[in-house]
Structure formats: structure tokens, C-alpha cells
Amino acid sequence: MCTLTHFAHPQTLHPAVLQHPERVTHIPGPPKFQVILAGNAFFHIKEISTGHVRGFRGDHNEACALARSLESRT
16 A cells, blocks of 8 residues: 655755756647637647648547647657
């Protein structure tokens, strides 16, 4: 049985550990694409910076997958 006692007190790390390059994680920026409902079960993938529609899908999950794909290309 876990009592979660190791979460009861915050851990403090030495500042040198926090600055170590191997510990630096990539912080993603704001999203570049947005999935927008454009009709009955129809979704546009809009580029936020320009407002242009870059794709469309009839399924929300597929539209999100396309948005992630476009995001990874840029």
C-alpha cells in the first residue's frame, strides 16, 4: 500500500542541477494550427497566424491528427 509520504514534502534541488543541459526540457510554443467546427461533422484546420484553412476532415480525431502532423512539419 502506498501512503504517498514521499509527496508530503517538496524536494529542493541544487541550482546547478536545475541548470544542467541534460535536464532542460523543450518547452513548446503556442499552437500554430486550430481545429474548428465548420459544419455538421466537418472540421477545418486553420493556421492561426494567417487565418488560412490548411486542411479539412470529416472526423474530429482525424482533424486533430492532421493538425498535429502540420505542426510537426513547421
